[in-house]
Amino acid sequence: MPSSSSQPLLKAVLWDMDGTLVDTEPYWIAAERALVEAHGGRWSHQQAMQLVGQSLLHSAAVLQAAGVRLEAREIVDTLSAQVIKQVRTEVPWRPGARELLDELHQAGIRCALVTMSEGPLAGVIVESLPKPYFEFLVTGDSVTNGKPHPEAYLTAVERLRLDDSSLTIDHCVALEDSIPGATAALASGVLTVGIPHQVPLPEYPGMVMWETLVGRSAADVSQLVVDRFAPRNLLEGAN
Secondary structure, X not given: OOOOOOOOOOOEEEEOOEOOOEOOHHHHHHHHHHHHHHOOOOOOHHHHHOOOOOOHHHHHHHHHHOOOOOOHHHHHHHHHHHHHHHHHHOOOEOOOHHHHHHHHHHOOOEEEEEOOOOHHHHHHHHHOOXXXXXXXXXXXXXXXXXXXXXXXXXXXXXXXXXXXXXXXXXXXXXXXXXXXXXXXXXXXXXXXXXXXOOOOOOOOOOEEEOOOOOOOOHHHHHHXXXXXXXXXXXXXXXX
């Protein structure tokens, strides 16, 4: 592994979108409720919370069970269109997210977006940013298995490695707000920071918990990787 004296140990930050970068969950919940009620059903806050962080196709199946008489693809497209409409009016940024994103960019830390939202919505969010902060997007429609499966995070790391073969899982940090997202990131092996928002996050082994991104800096994220490497470096020094 490269030492801190030769190059930064933190090479990339992998950002979840809904609930971490932006607070779009209220938009999704409103769209879900409207769709269920249009089909004569009822949609509770508790039901909505069960979909936070899940893949859209999983959510579509739950909505079908709640009485929505549409094909899964049509459900996804209907929900996404409503959320995109709201986002075009106002992008609800999460506190501290843009500031941290800008600082990482200035520090030369690569960033990628890893979201279960599909390309059209993710594109609208990214295009509203003032700089090209994200090198690429891994979206729900670009992977076979959605969160909590680790495929999206593993895909992001492999894409990062195309430009830096020395980069490994250990040089990356994931920022997540949901149980499916945190489960996916941890399963991939990426050092994971949980920032709970709509739903509480269990204190998973190996996951760092931050209450908010407000006041967090690139140095804070970098220190997490340094701390992760520290026990290995001590062992290697002892040998």
